[in-house]
Amino acid sequence: MLTGRRYRLDLTPVQAAFAEQVGGICRSVWNTALEQRREYRRRGAFIGHATQCAQLAEAKRDFPWLADAPSQVLQQTLKDLEQAVKAHGTWKVRWRSVRRWKPSFRFPDAKQIVMERISRRWGRVKLPKFGWVRLRWSRPLGGTLRSATVSRDGRHWFVSFLVEDGQATPEAHPGPAVGVDRGVVVAATTSDGDFHDRPFITSKGTVEQPASGGAQKSGLNRAILDKGWYGLELAVTSASRYTGTKIIKVPAAYTSQTCSACKAVDAASRESQARFACTSCGHREHADVNAAKNIKAAGHAVSGRGDLGATRSVKRQPPRPRARQHAAPAARGIPVL
Ligand SMILES: [Zn+2]
Incomplete structure (x- = not known):
């Protein structure tokens, strides 16, 4: 079954600044794409994920800073927006404000992620555009890596891996009931x-x-x-x-x-x-x-x-x-x- 594994990252100052920058780019892409969807709706029209992805590729030529972020991360941001709009409606999806939103972005392509242990207490993960990033080895990965999400909580950055652990849920628990x-x-x-x-x-x-x-x-x-x-x-x-x-x-x-x-x-x-x-x-x-x-x-x-x-x-x-x-x-x- 799919399960989550979270580790605290040990970013260098340069990596931390870059993570902050990527988070900012994702926030801009989210807000811009959301405003675009709302503008279309105001005119009685609709714009979907595929069109927005194509336009993002074009926008990178005019706004080179967009290309600083890993491209799969930006595409994932648009995909997340699509899902949020489907679940809550164009008008209920929230803006990502600088103050309220905790930076978070996902690398959906496991083929571009490498995770390994380097000592008893430390491991490292290789992420597109970040290179190798150290993490505290607090637990084994315990399965096949599917995706990685980098996020900041307060002062600290974390990486959460989605892992397929190869286990299945039994039909029923064999033990007696307990209150x-x-x-x-x-x-x-x-x-x-x-x-x-x-x-x-x-x-x-x-x-x-x-x-x-x-x-x-x-x-x-x-x-x-x-x-x-x-x-x-x-x-x-x-x-x-x-x-x-x-x-x-x-x-x-x-x-x-x-x-x-x-x-x-x-x-x-x-x-x-x-x-x-x-x-x-x-x-x-x-x-x-x-x-x-x-x-x-x-x-x-x-x-x-x-x-x-x-x-x-x-x-x-x-x-x-x-x-x-x-x-x-x-x-x-x-x-x-
Ligand atoms: Zn009694």
């Missing part, structure tokens, strides 16, 4: 009684630090952010592609007030943040584990109806060696906030 309760004191608790409270790796590769443990209402949003639930969801969703695990998000309502044993609902059963004691049957359990069991049951109910679309289900997975960088917990249900 996951997302919490504030403990980030994630499973119906099996596992507590996961640790930093999550975000899509940017940064680590989100857990909150100090306080659960004051005023700091709730902050605490939720600190737990990196979005990062957890991304990691789990990504990992599920390798295990065929089905991820079902279920509404969080009443999962913490319902007894997982007798199904009685009573807010008074939740004795404290951590303790659940059923006022009907006396069942006692850690409150988060009790909630996770209710979430598991809710997930079963949903999947039994084949009602996945309506619950915004996301495919997803449990921990396996292949997903070690995420180490996402096995999960079946995530309560929707």
